[in-house]
Amino acid sequence: MIHANRWYAAATAAEISTQPTEHVICGRPLVLYRAASSGKLVALENRCPHRQAPLSMGTVVGDDIMCIYHGWVMNGAGQCVHVPHQDSVAPSVRVDAYPAVQKWGLVWLWIGDADKVDETLIPDMPWTEDANQSSVFIRFHVGANYQLMADNLLDVSHSDFLHASTFGSHAGRKAETEHVKAELDAWSEDGAVYGLRTLRDVVLSPMAAAWAGTDKPVTRTHKTCWTPPNNINIELIMENDENKVTIHHDHLMTPENETSCHYFLIWTRDFSVHSGYPTDEDVRREQSTVIGTEDISMVEAQQRNKIQFGDPADIPGAADKIVVAVHKRIAELQNEDQGLSAT
Ligand code: FES
Numbered sequence: 001m002i003h004a005n006r007w008y009a010a011a012t013a014a015e016i017s018t019q020p021t022e023h024v025i026c027g028r029p030l031v032l033y034r035a036a037s038s039g040k041l042v043a044l045e046n047r048c049p050h051r052q053a054p055l056s057m058g059t060v061v062g063d064d065i066m067c068i069y070h071g072w073v074m075n076g077a078g079q080c081v082h083v084p085h086q087d088s089v090a091p092s093v094r095v096d097a098y099p100a101v102q103k104w105g106l107v108w109l110w111i112g113d114a115d116k117v118d119e120t121l122i123p124d125m126p127w128t129e130d131a132n133q134s135s136v137f138i139r140f141h142v143g144a145n146y147q148l149m150a151d152n153l154l155d156v157s158h159s160d161f162l163h164a165s166t167f168g169s170h171a172g173r174k175a176e177t178e179h180v181k182a183e184l185d186a187w188s189e190d191g192a193v194y195g196l197r198t199l200r201d202v203v204l205s206p207m208a209a210a211w212a213g214t215d216k217p218v219t220r221t222h223k224t225c226w227t228p229p230n231n232i233n234i235e236l237i238m239e240n241d242e243n244k245v246t247i248h249h250d251h252l253m254t255p256e257n258e259t260s261c262h263y264f265l266i267w268t269r270d271f272s273v274h275s276g277y278p279t280d281e282d283v284r285r286e287q288s289t290v291i292g293t294e295d296i297s298m299v300e301a302q303q304r305n306k307i308q309f310g311d312p313a314d315i316p317g318a319a320d321k322i323v324v325a326v327h328k329r330i331a332e333l334q335n336e337d338q339g340l341s342a343t
């Protein structure tokens with residue numbers, strides 16, 4: 001489901017330049033570019049009104065975009081403002097334009113009514129601009145419905161199994177000495193869903209222990225906040241009497257189509273910011289590898305199975321409190337928002 005009148009992350013700010021690029025966002029094929037003179041972001045339907053050539057194959061001229069096929073020119077509002085060898089252009093010659101803004105290092109697109117644009121609905125991520133913290137931006141393409149990817153991120157319990165040898169911890173295993181029991185709570189407030197999961201005196205997996213800078217057991221706390229349409233912030237705190245580190249994970253899922261999505265991760269640490277381990281490059285390499293090979297491989301396999309088995313209903317466990325609370329909130333929004341369809 002696509003929520004009406006919400007912002008969707010479409011690209012990292014660094015990706016968008018005066019070289020037009022094509023993107024499929026919420027089922028809509030779009031061209032994005034940065035106006036050459038003003039630097040303003042432009043998002044248009046990726047088609048020329050003349051004979052449907054992709055505008056992403058064209059060229060930015062000033063603040064406008066020129067179709068490569070026969071030179072028709074569209075402005076940032078999607079209006080055709082020039083047809084070669086023609087004195088005037090009818091106002092009806094145009095394509096749809098989408099409001100686009102840059103904030104927190106990302107490009108956000110408004111999917112909904114142009115007269116309801118509200119920048120306060122972009123989630124707050126002030127840590128991405130804090131000089132005492134360092135943020136790494138990573139974009140993934142996932143061959144699965146965005147909600148499967150979101151559910152993976154709302155379900156922290158998989159860390160102790162899927163990521164047992166990388167950045168998880170050792171808790172919850174049957175017939176092992178590592179039987180730390182999670183304390184878990186989830187609640188809704190002001191349209192958002194919050195979760196709190198704590199593991200006490202838990203042994204960390206090697207990668208997490210290296211971040212925490214300790215070999216001793218820690219208290220590992222996950223504070224989760226979900227806001228619509230698919231914004232998840234997880235503040236991970238690992239602490240013991242030797243050290244304390246905090247990592248903000250911002251996970252933003254944007255539907256591409258029904259069975260694929262864009263996943264933007266911003267990983268912000270408050271330790272080793274200027275020197276030591278991990279560097280930004282360490283973070284980029286580790287997160288790209290682990291999420292790509294462990295999480296995304298799993299989510300894409302789930303997607304294939306859902307198709308093969310005719311989409312059977314899930315059976316939530318006690319650890320799924322946050323997932324269940326978010327699904328409940330999404331069902332409420334479906335009525336309130338009169339959700340738009342992705343296809
Ligand atoms: S198709 Fe774009 S100018 Fe002809």
Ligand SMILES: [Fe+2]
Nearest residue numbers: 158159163295
């Ligand atoms: Fe994971």
